[in-house]
Amino acid sequence: MGVDYYNVLKVNRKATDDDLKKAYRRLAMTWHPDKNPGNKQEAEAKFKQISEAYEVLSDPQKRAVYDQYGEEGLKGMPAPGSSSSAANDFIFNPRNAEDIFAEFFGSSPFGFGSMGRAKSMRFQGDGGSIFGSFGGTENVFRSYNEGVGAGMGSQLRKAPPVESKLPCSLEDLYTGSTRKMKISRSVLDSSGRLVPESEILTIEIKPGWKKGTKITFPDKGNEQANLLPADLVFVIDEKPHEVYKRDGNDLIVNQKISLAEALGGTSVELTTLDGRQLSIPVTDVVSPGFELVIAKEGMPIIREPGRKGNLRIKFEVKFPSRLTPEQRAGLKRILGS
CATH class of the missing domain: 2.60.260.20 (Urease metallochaperone UreE, N-terminal domain)
Structure with missing residues (x-):
């Protein structure tokens, strides 16, 4: 059957005229070559196919021939297994895609870009154009834009x-x-x-x-x-997190420990953001401002796949509110030596 025009426009076979117009408006605006300067060759091919599909399905006669004989019969090509055109004398020659675009929108949202030259030549009047004779390219440009009163090359x-x-x-x-x-x-x-x-x-x-x-x-x-x-x-x-705070690519955890843990050592138990359990030993004496850095346990680095920032544990030492005379004497004896 050749090209499936219904699939090109993303509509079903019972699509109404409004359905077709809505589909064409969306797809033509998306794939117009002037809107895809970095991928113009593919965009131009898609744009032409979208325009051809709309031209066929929006015309009752062409659509009837297409539904019965497919693209081959519509264009006068022999159907598979046949030596002649299934549609007999009906031969469809697609119109210029930019002509359809200009007729549909009334003015070009993109100005005159890569396909504008071909369009203007198609518009030149020789008595045979479906738009009649405009008397040359200059009048064509003026007619094309006068609907918005912005002059040649206007853009929405x-x-x-x-x-x-x-x-x-x-x-x-x-x-x-x-x-x-x-x-x-x-x-x-x-x-x-x-x-x-x-x-x-x-x-x-x-x-x-x-x-x-x-x-x-x-x-x-x-x-x-x-x-x-x-x-x-x-x-x-x-969103705020109850355990971690983000600093660039690093993660920060604030950890409270006792004075005894700060002096005698401890371990920090954490659940990572991906559900792993970490047990991090703290063997150094924790002094004011001390920060323990665990490499590669921070956030993924978007521009460097496979790499992560660091996990930084900041400690807050909880001092006892009071000591007994015996505890004071013991601390002086231990720390004084």
């Missing part, structure tokens, strides 16, 4: 990004996690009216991400007339 302004906080536990940021977020937004339907739409977004939180990290979903904000849709941005926010 993009709405400012919409930011939302994404609270994450230290465990989430240590091991990584996946979040499913249901969003509700307003989108323009084929008639230009705002209608509600819901969608579930998947956010992959990477090990080592920090507070303030931004995850951007292009064009997922509310749509407005004469504006490109806003980007939806989630900003990582770190």
Whole structure:
């Protein structure tokens, strides 16, 4: 059957005209070559295929031929196992993708980019264009943009990004996690009216991400007339932890010990953020400001896979509130020697 136009537009075979327009609007804005300067070759191929699918499925005659004979019959190619076209004399030649884009949107959100030259040549009037004769390229450009009154090469302004906080536990940021977020937004339907739409977004939180990290979903904000849709941005926010505090790539633990433990030694028992049990011996005398550093037990370092920061244990020595005369004498005898 060749190309599955329904799959190209991500619609089912019972899609209405509104369904097709909505699908084309979304996909054409996503894959227009001028919006994908770093991947223009792939974007141009997808953009042309999306435009071709919309042209076929939005035309009742072409859609009927396609549904019955597939792409081969639609384009006058012999169907598999046949020596002639299944659609007989019906031969479909796709229109220029930029012509469809310009006709659909009324003005280019991206200005005249990589495909603009081909589009303008198709618009030149010789009596055979479906738009009639415009009297040359200059008039074509003026007609193309006069709907917004901005002159040649105008661009639609993009709405400012919409930011939302994404609270994450230290465990989430240590091991990584996946979040499913249901969003509700307003989108323009084929008639230009705002209608509600819901969608579930998947956010992959990477090990080592920090507070303030931004995850951007292009064009997922509310749509407005004469504006490109806003980007939806989630900003990582770190929840307080009852044991650990983050300092860059390091983790800090505040540990209280007695004077006897500070002088005679002790051990610190901790559960790591990924659930392991640590037993850390303290053999040095703990003096004011003493900090014990455990290498590679901190947070993952996002730019250096496999590496981690340090775990830093800060001690607070609890002094006794009172001593008996015998205890005082004993301490003087021990410490004095």
